Amino acid sequence: MTIGDWTERFHGTRSLPRPVRDRLLASARVARYARGQTVFSPDNRPDNLLFLVEGTLRVSQTAESGREIVLYRVEAGESCVLTTACMLAEEAYNAEGLAETALVAVALSQQTFDLLAAEEPAFRKFVFAAYSRRLLDLLHVVDEVAFGRIDVRLAARLLALAGPAVEVSATHDDLARELGTAREVVSRVLQDFQKRGLVSQARGRVRLLSRESLTRIAASD
Amino acid sequence: MTIGDWTERFHGTRSLPRPVRDRLLASARVARYARGQTVFSPDNRPDNLLFLVEGTLRVSQTAESGREIVLYRVEAGESCVLTTACMLAEEAYNAEGLAETALVAVALSQQTFDLLAAEEPAFRKFVFAAYSRRLLDLLHVVDEVAFGRIDVRLAARLLALAGPAVEVSATHDDLARELGTAREVVSRVLQDFQKRGLVSQARGRVRLLSRESLTRIAASD
């Protein structure tokens, strides 16, 4: 299966002149990952820049204790800068990238990347914007974790994970990993939400009964 | 007072050819900030890239509640990418940069910055490395805040703030702002440290009596 002209899909490449794009199409490698596969981790750092064409990549951080927190998600059309960041800073880090769905990505080699960054202002801007986005994402995480209440964060996360759907398919443990807290804590808060009629629960699923109330709780952020 | 050939002081500019450096020296503006001055804040974003020639810039984030946490410090020879990040991402953020000492910085305009990024691989590398460093700094903050114990963090911070000195000049409130916690919490932990003979206290100052023990505590990270 081919993915066609992926240069069409990125702000950073869409506006490049035809010859450059052709060169890109020729030189870049298409990488695929199965759902659930680890894209990068502390002991497995890919040495090229990833552009996500399809799917969602979940980036999280894990403590020695085993507790985990989701830092952000990379969606189609975005690039994953964290691995490059680590290459450049040459420092250990404990973030991990997991394919939340099946992924199709374009991998640019270090040289191609640098060449593009040198020659194409649009591409440069795209990459800097990608870095910026992640910086701001992390600022937001710090803010939430350092100053936010757990019920507020859970309500917000449930709404985000549900999207347009009425149900979230996640265990209490999954939700705890989203927020960087413990399963018991999620259980308690969901219990409370349930008593107040905001959600109903089944094994591995949470149904949102009152989006409105949840939104209100999430907004006391 | 002049600051001489500052291009000598940055990895990103040191290796540039003479003509480029001369152009830089001519076009860049030297900015000075007094100790305690706000360099940037949510409602005052400078529109250029800052290179710190002298001094220390403290970057922190403040919650609506008023609680604050120090995200990282920018030292001489480093660049402050956060403001540029926000320009590019065009999003609100609540980080603030404060001159911890008197600062001397070089401000590059957007255009000069882009020009350099286009033409000079060394400069490009420097800037990407700067972004990367901050990303990793923030990963570390998230890790600490989400998973770390307060006594461990305080011990580490005391040692870091002291440097080679035996005393830290900071109120409990200052220390709380460093860690993103409340003054009372710092008081309690310092009280405990004091009882164990690790520190002694005076108004606005903490003297480190046993670096060794503090290091041991900080290491249970």
Place this chain on the structure above:
DNA sequence: CCGACTTCAGTGACATTGTCACTCTGCGTT
């Protein structure tokens, strides 16, 4: 030097969150 003020630190009661050691339950497997 005195008293008024302000900043800094200490304290106890209580709320929230995290940890531990369980139990119980739903659901598939054999």
Place this chain on the structure above:
DNA sequence: AACGCAGAGTGACAATGTCACTGAAGTCGG
């Protein structure tokens, strides 16, 4: 049906954050 296991519930306790204070240490004008 019996078993095994992941998911969820629970109570006790520890750690941290919040609130409302008190008291102590510097500062300043007179």
